C-alpha cells in the first residue's frame with residue numbers, strides 16, 4: 651500500500667540528507683523518482699544537503715498542480731515510481747492535497763521532508779496540511795541540539811545572533827550566520843526566553859548584578 655510520509659524536524663537535523671539517501675537507494679535498484687523542491691538554499695531546481703550532496707529537482711511554482719504534473723509526466727510515457735518533496739513547508743496546502751491524491755489515485759509513495767514550525771513556532775500551512783493528511787509523521791532520529799545540550803525542537807531566526815520575532819514567514823537562509831540574518835535551533839525553554847548561543851554567552855560574561863560580599 652503506498653503512503654504519504656512526512657519526515658519532519660528542525661532545521662539542520664538531516665532531512666535533505668535522508669531525502670537524498672532514499673533517492674540513492676531506490677535509484678540504485680532501478681527505480682525512478684520524481685523530486686520536487688522549493689526555495690532550496692542551493693538555488694532553483696536543486697535539492698541539497700549540508701553534507702555536500704546535491705541533486706537536480708523540479709522547482710515547484712506557485713499554483714502548480716503536482717497531481718496534474720505527474721499525470722502529464724506518466725501519460726507522456728515517462729516513469730515515476732515514487733515522489734520526494736523537499737522543503738515541503740513551502741508548499742501550499744492544496745499542493746499537499748495533490749500529493750495525497752498522487753498516493754491514493756496513482757499508487758505512488760510520497761516522501762515529504764520539511765520543518766513543521768516557523769521562527770515564531772507557528773505551523774507552516776504546508777506542514778499543517780501534511781500533519782493532517784500524512785499516513786505517517788516521522789521525526790528524524792539524529793537530533794539537532796540547542797546550545798545548552800538539550801534536544802532542539804524549535805527554529806529561531808536571528809539577526810547578528812539575536813533572536814527576532816517579527817518578519818515574513820518565509821526568508822530562505824541558513825544556520826551559523828552570526829553576522830547576518832540566519833537561524834539557530836533551540837530547545838523550547840530557550841526559544842521561549844529568546845536565548846540564543848550568542849546572548850547566553852554575553853550573559854555569562856556580564857558582571858554580577860547582585861552585590862557580592864568580599865571577606
Ligand SMILES: Nc1ncnc2c1ncn2[C@@H]1O[C@H](COP(=O)(O)OP(=O)(O)O)[C@@H](O)[C@H]1O
Nearest residue numbers: 660661662663664665666667668698699700701
Ligand atoms: N561537517 C559535517 N560532518 C558531519 N556531519 C555534518 C557536517 N555538516 C553537517 N552535518 C550533518 O548534516 C546535518 C544537516 O543535514 P541537512 O540534510 O542539510 O539538514 P536539513 O535538511 O534537516 O536542514 C547536520 O545535523 C549534521 O548531522
Ligand SMILES: Cc1cn([C@H]2C[C@H](O)[C@@H](COP(=O)(O)O)O2)c(=O)[nH]c1=O
Nearest residue numbers: 661662765768769805819820821822823
Ligand atoms: C524557521 C524558518 C525557516 N525558514 C527557511 C530557512 C531555510 O531556507 C528553510 C529550512 O531549510 P532546512 O533545509 O530545513 O534547513 O526554511 C523560513 O523561511 N522561515 C522560518 O520561519
